[in-house]
Amino acid sequence: MTRVEIEYCVPCGMLNRARDVAEAVLRQFGESIDEVALVTGDDGVFVVRADGEVVFDITEDAYDVDEIVRAVRPHVDGRA
Amino acid sequence: MTRVEIEYCVPCGMLNRARDVAEAVLRQFGESIDEVALVTGDDGVFVVRADGEVVFDITEDAYDVDEIVRAVRPHVDGRA
Numbered sequence: 001m002t003r004v005e006i007e008y009c010v011p012c013g014m015l016n017r018a019r020d021v022a023e024a025v026l027r028q029f030g031e032s033i034d035e036v037a038l039v040t041g042d043d044g045v046f047v048v049r050a051d052g053e054v055v056f057d058i059t060e061d062a063y064d065v066d067e068i069v070r071a072v073r074p075h076v077d078g079r080a
Numbered sequence: 081m082t083r084v085e086i087e088y089c090v091p092c093g094m095l096n097r098a099r100d101v102a103e104a105v106l107r108q109f110g111e112s113i114d115e116v117a118l119v120t121g122d123d124g125v126f127v128v129r130a131d132g133e134v135v136f137d138i139t140e141d142a143y144d145v146d147e148i149v150r151a152v153r154p155h156v157d158g159r160a
Contacts, residue, residue: 010110019103022118023095030090030120037117038102040110 002032002075005049007039014046017063021048024065029076050075082112082155085129087119094126097143101128104145109156130155 004025008018015038022036041047046058048068055071084105088098095118102116126138128148135151 005115010106015103015106015110019099019106022102023099026090026095026099026118026120030095033120035085035117035119037115038106039115040106040113 001034002029002051003034004036004072004075005039005047005052006036007041007045007047007049009042009045010040011042012044017046020065021068024069025072028069029072032076048072081114082109082131083114084116084152084155085119085127085132086116087121087125087127087129089122089125090120091122092124097126100145101148104149105152108149109152112156128152 006018006021008014018038022038025033025036044058046063047054048056048071050072053075055075056068061067086098086101088094098118102118105113105116124138126143127134128136128151130152133155135155136148141147
């Protein structure tokens, strides 16, 4: 089972994006992962980790919910 | 700093409620808590914990986002 972590910049107002990623990941893989954590951060951070491994970093890729869900998929047991 | 956990029943379709609680808690206390975790469960579970302590359980109380946010508040550093 898997833990997905979405660390987002609170003062930058990235909560909506973080929430949308959490929802999309859970809608897709809810039966196969343990939890999705919304982790508070600052300094513009928006990073998604699956079991500790970075699968998305806004400093490297454009924000795209579907792409993030696809990047999480290899880390999900059962590949739901 | 505080971890808030929302354990919800995946097959019951409680994701929307869990998401709404996560968002409300982070909107209120985002500067003062570490993370809000959406934890997958089944059997009708809908429990909210703040640092491990149950602050809401759907078997005991009616679902009300504002009430849940109020129940989390005493556990938040700085009482944001």
